[in-house]
């Protein structure tokens with residue numbers, strides 16, 4: 001199924017049950033893939049052109065220096081300007097391959113074939129590509145949208161359950177972002193998400209990104225759950241997976257909205273969120289441990305401790321989330337309520 005996206009959107013988005021050669025580029029291409037899906041690729045009997053590479057990926061190797069061998073390999077083939085890179089893997093692989101594609105010959109076209117749920121509903125779409133620096137995640141990157149995104153549900157069958165659950169939180173985020181309580185509840189109930197839900201999530205992201213490709217305003221809404229979420233993820237020493245931290249951040253954002261007198265989400269939904277998040281309680285850092293990370297947030301409006309303000313996204317039932325600039329300390333009470341609700 002090809003998503004009906006706004007005219008001029010740079011990426012064709014296809015959601016399919018299983019991969020087929022018909023979804024691959026029609027012209028010359030090479031593959032760069034995540035070693036974890038090599039077997040699934042072979043089992044699906046998909047083409048693998050000469051010059052393809054399978055890489056072991058991890059957040060620790062998502063670094064500029066890992067791009068050099070990839071770029072040198074493409075140059076040694078040599079890969080010409082008209083070639084297309086097909087990036088097959090999780091968000092680490094698609095972020096790295098997308099950035100490498102933006103650098104090689106000052107920009108090659110690329111197709112994203114995300115194989116984790118998180119990458120299918122989030123990382124593969126929107127044009128952000130990046131690697132990590134010592135100072136933080138995704139600090140060196142480029143906007144270089146893929147020409148095509150192919151999300152095949154069958155790849156999710158080999159994904160460890162914890163990774164699947166982690167990706168689901170980005171889908172919950174999207175349902176909460178648009179204020180749809182029913183959609184949020186239905187997403188929480190599905191172990192392996194239905195294709196229709198993957199499509200809906202991608203549709204919302206694509207429309208937001210189309211209106212604000214470089215995150216000047218509306219695109220910040222996609223950071224719902226990420227403000228405290230990033231701090232929790234960092235303060236846990238990355239023991240929390242990204243999506244898990246977002247899930248915790250979503251519940252805290254509901255508490256923050258309530259603190260500010262905004263209409264609350266139904267108590268029954270908040271209970272479901274805390275029940276699903278309870279197993280993560282041992283990984284939730286204290287407020288004192290989280291606070292320094294909030295001040296370092298790359299989306300902070302001002303850097304100094306005295307004047308720091310953060311873009312905070314507040315979910316609202318029945319309507320789209322709202323953005324507010326608030327001091328980091330606004331998260332103290334939601335953090336404490338989060339701990340209490342998981343206790």
Ligand SMILES: NC(=O)c1ccc[n+]([C@@H]2O[C@H](COP(=O)([O-])OP(=O)(O)OC[C@H]3O[C@@H](n4cnc5c(N)ncnc54)[C@H](O)[C@@H]3O)[C@@H](O)[C@H]2O)c1
Pocket residue numbers: 034035036037057058059062089090091092093095115116117118119122123124125126127128129130137138155156157158159160163242
């Ligand atoms: N560009 C963006 O807009 C954006 C958005 C969100 C996240 N990200 C980035 O995405 C990354 C996280 O992505 P992720 O959660 O996909 O993690 P990941 O890429 O590390 O994948 C998770 C694990 O699953 C393995 N894997 C991948 N596909 C598999 C499959 N089908 N079956 C079995 N194992 C499989 C991987 O090898 C890895 O061990 C982070 O680096 C984050 O910064 C980018």
